[in-house]
Amino acid sequence: MKNFVIAIDGPAGAGKSTVAKLVAKKLGFLYVDTGAMYRALTLKAINEKIPFSDEGKLIEMAKNTEIELQDNEMGYKVFLDGQDVSEAIRTEEVSKGTQFVASILQIREILWKMQRDFRERNPLVMEGRDIGSKVFPDAQLKIFLDASVEERAKRRYLQLKEISLEGDLKTIEREIIERDEKDRKRSISPLIRQPDAFYIDTTGMTIPQVVEKIISLYKKSTMH
Numbered sequence: 001m002k003n004f005v006i007a008i009d010g011p012a013g014a015g016k017s018t019v020a021k022l023v024a025k026k027l028g029f030l031y032v033d034t035g036a037m038y039r040a041l042t043l044k045a046i047n048e049k050i051p052f053s054d055e056g057k058l059i060e061m062a063k064n065t066e067i068e069l070q071d072n073e074m075g076y077k078v079f080l081d082g083q084d085v086s087e088a089i090r091t092e093e094v095s096k097g098t099q100f101v102a103s104i105l106q107i108r109e110i111l112w113k114m115q116r117d118f119r120e121r122n123p124l125v126m127e128g129r130d131i132g133s134k135v136f137p138d139a140q141l142k143i144f145l146d147a148s149v150e151e152r153a154k155r156r157y158l159q160l161k162e163i164s165l166e167g168d169l170k171t172i173e174r175e176i177i178e179r180d181e182k183d184r185k186r187s188i189s190p191l192i193r194q195p196d197a198f199y200i201d202t203t204g205m206t207i208p209q210v211v212e213k214i215i216s217l218y219k220k221s222t223m224h
Contacts, residue, residue, distance in 0.1 A: 002138075004029070004123040006218060010145035011191060013152030014180050015202050015210060016127040019145065019207035022211045023125050024071070029121035029219065031071055033078070034131070035098070037111050039089035040080040042097040052100035061091050062110045069118070105188050108134075130189035132197050141221050142197035143214055151203045152176050 010019050017033065024031035041062055050057045078086045088094075101107055112135050118124055119136075126135065131211070132142040145156075151185040153173040160167040166211040193199065198217055200209050 003119045003121075004141075005136045005139040006121060006125045006141045006143065006214065007136050007139035007197075008127040008143045008145055008214075009129055009132050009191065009193070009197065010127075010143075011129075011152070011158050011176075011183060013176055014024040014145040014147050015155070016206065018207055019202075019210050019214065020125045020127040021076070021200065022207065023214050023218075026215060027039045027123070027125070029125045030069065030118060031076070032069060032115060032124050032126040033076065034111070034115065034117055034126060034128040034135075036069070036078045036089060037067050038098050038102045038115065039094050040078055040085055041065060041107065042094050042101045043085055043089050043120075044080060045091060045101060046097060052097055055104055055106075058101060058104060059110075062107045067111075067114060093161055102136065103186075103188065108188060113156075129183055129191045132194045133192055134189050137161050137194075141214075143217070144197040145202055146199065146201050146212070147202045149173055149176055149180075155181050 006015050006020075006023060006027075009024075010016050017035075023029070041058075044061060044065060045052065045058055048061065050061060054057070066079075066081050068082075070077040070079070076086065077084055079091060080089075115126065115135050128135070132139055132144075140182050150173065153169055153176055156172050156176070157167045157169050180191075200210060200213060205213075
């Protein structure tokens with residue numbers, strides 16, 4: 001039996017990252033932040049001054065890149081070619097550029113291979129939009145996390161307030177609806193719920209409740 005994989009997919013704002021981190025901690029699995037990997041490649045492209053329009057150069061760069069993830073008492077660390085870039089990948093410039101890098105199929109394929117390699121060494125909790133459909137179609141447990149648009153907008157609004165940024169609830173709702181539409185319609189790895197994924201609507205649920213639900217599904221799946 002290959003190392004256990006819990007694949008968590010779902011739209012933006014459904015609480016995937018928070019929940020995935022906590023589930024991984026409780027089970028002693030490695031949490032794989034797939035977004036951080038795309039961000040790391042974007043940072044490298046910016047540092048090497050490769051234009052986002054130059055697909056050939058970006059693909060070549062991705063082929064010659066090493067990304068490592070570490071999760072321990074020191075916190076969650078992302079290493080790009082041996083350098084700790086955990087904070088450097090969180091800038092606005094990187095956020096804006098990531099969509100260009102992530103839209104290139106060959107780059108996604110390079111990262112999918114890296115993500116699958118993590119499984120050789122650790123049991124994993126991985127979240128994203130295409131984990132159960134593309135990265136680990138054979139994951140032993142697939143979860144589709146969802147929440148109403150209103151709930152997701154409210155969470156985003158509170159997140160922004162926490163970091164002293166102002167947001168308008170109606171605008172955030174509109175942005176979420178647009179993002180959902182884009183995620184579902186994109187040609188590469190669209191957001192889809194796999195038939196064998198457990199659907200969890202997190203509207204009105206607390207984070208600990210969602211974590212407990214996933215852990216109980218994990219326990220059930222390992223009982224057979």
